[in-house]
Amino acid sequence: MLAPFIPTPEEVIKEMLSCANAGRNDILIDLGSGDGRILKIAKMYFHVKLVIGVELNKVLCKESKSEDVEIICGDLLSLSEVLIPRATIITIYLSPRSNKLLEDIILKIGKSGLKIISHDFEFSKLSLEKIKKIKAMGLLGLTEHTIYCYKL
């Protein structure tokens, strides 16, 4: 497992999706989708065309399934080679180690213009467009969240 389930607060998700300028033509993939909240907000408020989550935890995977979101139960590392080339936006909230593992794959197979939005953890080689900081109430109380917005 690359990271435990810590949900991203709703206002942070909205900032992440605004940073990606998410909209009707996008295909969004959340790598480690937890309870599916990023996908549901992307659909409901940003009208993203297709949202896909990959989640290893079987309970979360089952619970997050709904009519308008696609959830794949499995290991994002083994599925990323198939999924990343389809995406226009990738959202990630994992760990520094996971970002390191994913970075070269994203650079190799992500399509030009792909937006990668990472909650709290940086990538070292991707081209950074914007950083946003936002205070929000989450599992750990009122804390500052950093959003890193990258583009290929």
Ligand SMILES: C[S@@+](CC[C@H](N)C(=O)[O-])C[C@H]1O[C@@H](n2cnc3c(N)ncnc32)[C@H](O)[C@@H]1O
């Ligand atoms: C920090 S949570 C983020 C959840 C959600 N993306 C959000 O921002 O609210 C990380 C999620 O990644 C999942 N995860 C960890 N390792 C994984 C792996 N190898 N493949 C798929 N999901 C994984 C965990 O089960 C957890 O739900």
